[in-house]
Amino acid sequence: MPELEEYLTIGQASERLGLATSALRFYEDKGLISSLRTVGGQRRYARDVLRRVSFIRAAQQVGLPLAEIKESLDALPAHRAPTQEEWQRLAEAWRPLLDEQIATLVGIRDRLAGCIGCGCQSLDSCDVFNPDDVAAQQGPGAHFLTL
Amino acid sequence: MPELEEYLTIGQASERLGLATSALRFYEDKGLISSLRTVGGQRRYARDVLRRVSFIRAAQQVGLPLAEIKESLDALPAHRAPTQEEWQRLAEAWRPLLDEQIATLVGIRDRLAGCIGCGCQSLDSCDVFNPDDVAAQQGPGAHFLTL
DNA sequence: GTTTGACTTAAACCATACTTGAAGTTCTAT
DNA sequence: ATAGAACTTCAAGTATGGTTTAAGTCAAAC
Numbered sequence: 147m148p149e150l151e152e153y154l155t156i157g158q159a160s161e162r163l164g165l166a167t168s169a170l171r172f173y174e175d176k177g178l179i180s181s182l183r184t185v186g187g188q189r190r191y192a193r194d195v196l197r198r199v200s201f202i203r204a205a206q207q208v209g210l211p212l213a214e215i216k217e218s219l220d221a222l223p224a225h226r227a228p229t230q231e232e233w234q235r236l237a238e239a240w241r242p243l244l245d246e247q248i249a250t251l252v253g254i255r256d257r258l259a260g261c262i263g264c265g266c267q268s269l270d271s272c273d274v275f276n277p278d279d280v281a282a283q284q285g286p287g288a289h290f291l292t293l
Numbered sequence: 294m295p296e297l298e299e300y301l302t303i304g305q306a307s308e309r310l311g312l313a314t315s316a317l318r319f320y321e322d323k324g325l326i327s328s329l330r331t332v333g334g335q336r337r338y339a340r341d342v343l344r345r346v347s348f349i350r351a352a353q354q355v356g357l358p359l360a361e362i363k364e365s366l367d368a369l370p371a372h373r374a375p376t377q378e379e380w381q382r383l384a385e386a387w388r389p390l391l392d393e394q395i396a397t398l399v400g401i402r403d404r405l406a407g408c409i410g411c412g413c414q415s416l417d418s419c420d421v422f423n424p425d426d427v428a429a430q431q432g433p434g435a436h437f438l439t440l
Numbered sequence: 441g442t443t444t445g446a447c448t449t450a451a452a453c454c455a456t457a458c459t460t461g462a463a464g465t466t467c468t469a470t
Numbered sequence: 471a472t473a474g475a476a477c478t479t480c481a482a483g484t485a486t487g488g489t490t491t492a493a494g495t496c497a498a499a500c
Contacts, residue, residue, distance in 0.1 A: 157446060167447085168489055176487095186496045188447055204401055211486070237405050244402045248395060254351055255391045258384050302467095304476060314477090315459055323457095333466045335477055358456070 153182065153190040163199050170199070178202055178216050180224070194227040201236070208244055300329065300337040310346050317346070325349060325363050327371070341374040348383070355390055 160167045173179045174189075179198050181189040198219065205215045218236050222228045307314045320326045321336075326345050328336040345366065352362045365383050369375045 155446075166489075169487085171449095172488060184447095184496080186447085187449095188496065206487095207397060207401065213486090241402070241405070244398060244405070248398050248402065250354060251391055251395045251398070254354065255388070255395065258388070258391070302476080313459075316457085318479095319458060331466080331477095333477085334479095335466065353457095360456090 153192060154195065156181075156189045156191070159191045159195055159199070162196060163203075165199065165203075173199070173202065173212075176212055176216060178212060178219055192227065197233070198222075201233070205240065208240055209247060210240075210243070300339060301342065303328075303336045303338070306338045306342055306346070309343060310350075312346065312350075320346070320349065320359075323359055323363060325359060325366055339374065344380070345369075348380070352387070355387055356394060357387075357390070 154162070156167045156170055159165075159170060163170075170179070170191075174181060179191070179195050179202075181191050181195070184190060201219070202212075202215055205218070206212075210218075218239065221236065222232055301309070303314045303317055306312075306317055310317075317326070317338075321328060326338070326342050326349075328338050328342070331337060348366070349359075349362055352365070353359075357365075365386065368383065369379055
């Protein structure tokens with residue numbers, strides 16, 4: 147039986163994910179991933195850890211802190227590999243965030259292009275360089291990253 | 294003479310920018326902004342600090358660390374308000390970064406849509422959930438944020 | 441059965457980006 | 471002239487996301 151291929155050591159997972167072993171242990175400490183243990187106490191990861199970690203990294207790119215990512219992952223079953231539908235429900239939850247973040251960046255880019263394109267006085271009415279008073283409407287900190 | 298309108302106290306700048314006074318002092322400590330001082334030692338900001346700080350905040354949204362933002366700002370004149378062209382040169386330097394970051398997020402979004410849209414087996418060939426081996430090609434850490 | 445590389449924990453350390461607190465000073469309005 | 475709000479500095483604290491180190495154990499090949 148392919149028991150050797152069934153599970154990954156932390157080094158194997160690390161290599162495949164392009165992530166330090168310390169980061170995997172850190173994620174496990176924080177409850178974002180879990181592992182089985184050998185009799186000797188070494189970690190063995192089920193293969194779905196690869197998908198979980200990939201999900202974590204993608205979520206980080208979207209700007210989510212690990213604590214929130216954990217909350218999302220907590221919706222997944224603890225002791226069996228999640229189904230496709232379960233992954234998709236998580237993924238759909240990001241859509242608004244993703245859209246918002248993309249809109250923010252595209253907004254910066256376009257206003258940038260506007261400032262560059264249209265000559266001398268647009269700069270004074272440009273949101274990118276004169277948000278002034280605008281930011282003050284939202285709470286301190288926050289904006290889109292702290293969602 | 295409108296000396297009162299010419300300069301901003303730290304509290305006024307803070308309020309207009311929607312940013313804590315401690316953050317403004319922190320930026321000044323780090324050399325990202327500068328101020329004049331009253332006889333009594335209080336800060337007075339020239340109005341272009343608003344644009345500078347807005348630039349900083351926008352740059353942070355693009356993922357740049359303060360140290361790099363400082364390097365960009367160091368290209369601006371120290372003792373006069375930058376011209377429009379000077380601001381634009383800085384802004385243009387972000388274009389590639391912005392484009393890259395937008396592309397990354399749009400990529401995640403589209404692959405997400407693909408996974409959700411196309412039924413049961415796409416998940417196994419989806420980059421978002423199976424980057425596996427892919428990430429390992431780049432150095433540890435890095436990816437687009439550490440540019 | 442022994443070596444060697446991969447693994448273990450726990451605690452300490454790092455960098456970034458700020459915030460908070462203490463103790464005191466300045467500014468502005470009355 | 472004085473009260474109170476706003477300001478000052480400096481040091482320490484916080485949160486996030488890890489990495490590093492020390493001292494030792496496990497697993498696999500020889």
